[in-house]
Amino acid sequence: MKIGIACYPTYGGSGVVASELGKALAERGHEIHFISYAMPMRLDSFIGNIFYHEVEFASYPLFEFPLYTPALASKIVEVAKFEKIDIIHAHYAIPHATSAYLAKQILGDHLKIVTTLHGTDITLVGLEPSFLPVMKFSIEQSDGVTAVSRFLKEKTLTNYNIEKDITVITNFVDINKYKKIYTPDVRKRVAPEGEKVLVHVSNFRAVKRVQDVIRIFDVVRKKIQAKLLLVGDGPERSNCELLCRELGIEHDVQFLGKQSEIVCLLSSSDLFLMPSQSESFGLSALEAMACELPVVSSSVGGLPELVVHGETGYIAEIGDIERMAKYSIELLTNDSRYKMFASNARKRAVEKFNKELIVNQYEEHYQQVLNGK
Numbered sequence: 001m002k003i004g005i006a007c008y009p010t011y012g013g014s015g016v017v018a019s020e021l022g023k024a025l026a027e028r029g030h031e032i033h034f035i036s037y038a039m040p041m042r043l044d045s046f047i048g049n050i051f052y053h054e055v056e057f058a059s060y061p062l063f064e065f066p067l068y069t070p071a072l073a074s075k076i077v078e079v080a081k082f083e084k085i086d087i088i089h090a091h092y093a094i095p096h097a098t099s100a101y102l103a104k105q106i107l108g109d110h111l112k113i114v115t116t117l118h119g120t121d122i123t124l125v126g127l128e129p130s131f132l133p134v135m136k137f138s139i140e141q142s143d144g145v146t147a148v149s150r151f152l153k154e155k156t157l158t159n160y161n162i163e164k165d166i167t168v169i170t171n172f173v174d175i176n177k178y179k180k181i182y183t184p185d186v187r188k189r190v191a192p193e194g195e196k197v198l199v200h201v202s203n204f205r206a207v208k209r210v211q212d213v214i215r216i217f218d219v220v221r222k223k224i225q226a227k228l229l230l231v232g233d234g235p236e237r238s239n240c241e242l243l244c245r246e247l248g249i250e251h252d253v254q255f256l257g258k259q260s261e262i263v264c265l266l267s268s269s270d271l272f273l274m275p276s277q278s279e280s281f282g283l284s285a286l287e288a289m290a291c292e293l294p295v296v297s298s299s300v301g302g303l304p305e306l307v308v309h310g311e312t313g314y315i316a317e318i319g320d321i322e323r324m325a326k327y328s329i330e331l332l333t334n335d336s337r338y339k340m341f342a343s344n345a346r347k348r349a350v351e352k353f354n355k356e357l358i359v360n361q362y363e364e365h366y367q368q369v370l371n372g373k
């Protein structure tokens, strides 16, 4: 198949899923054309069968805001026409599904659109009155729609009052790349006194509740010797640094910023924290599980579909810092339970969310869309 992928290129779950999916499809012999305003983060090396088309958008004194939606639509038209694309896969509905719809109107019905709903495109941003009608329409006009969790599918159907068949295709992980590796040097640098290591990876938006991560760690640290690794960057970073200083724990917390080599850091850690306010799936928690890390998370969104309470980690109400800290301490002080959870976490990633399995589901979905089912 010839597949065009329209996605955000930045540090974020939808761009990661789009890039990893494109790479996996290219390895299977499909021709993949990425369309975005910058090179997607994870397309960092040359892979045959993968092409990248940059969306250019002109500025003009009259335009107070960049007009990305029509510029993206024009680029989709150009790529689809000249590269003879079969399917445009729009990742994150705003504005990708809308631009794809526009392109289809220009090119005709033979161009098929698959839209994957990722999270805040449905639960937050898409609900804004200024987006909602366009979102609903663009989703309804897609030939195929997938959502990354059962939770997100239900939210879409109810919030947008959509009567559309939505296929749940979860996030996935490359279990050969994401696996525990031996990292004695890094571990020694991170935790020189043999401390336990807690880790959190995100884009530091308010929705991730990174301050809760710090408060959970503060409670844990009072009971056991521990260090906290914070990976990623974003709007909440300064507030988080301030909080660490206020709590007097700044020497035990390392802000590592955006990191591309995450496996080594996960392998040097013991427990992953994800106390999000909203999370349609939780890709970074899955990547941690594949590296044998139990996860302590909030119970929101799709997280209970990923984290099995009492088997691969624990879940608690949003903001219940005491409980999440209690669960963390329980795991970090009980060696046999910890080992069982760590191995269960890896097993669940391998059995339910491994790349081969999920990419098969996307291929099947494309085929159904092309067959008009």
Ligand code: GMT
Residues within 6 Å of the ligand: 008, 011, 012, 013, 014, 015, 017, 092, 118, 119, 120, 121, 148, 171, 207, 278, 279, 280, 281, 282, 283, 284
């Ligand atoms: O909604 C977002 O936060 C943005 C989105 C992204 O593009 O980074 O993240 C979402 O998509 C990921 C990949 O499908 C999911 O694993 C995340 O759970 C989801 N984030 C939220 O729902 C907050």
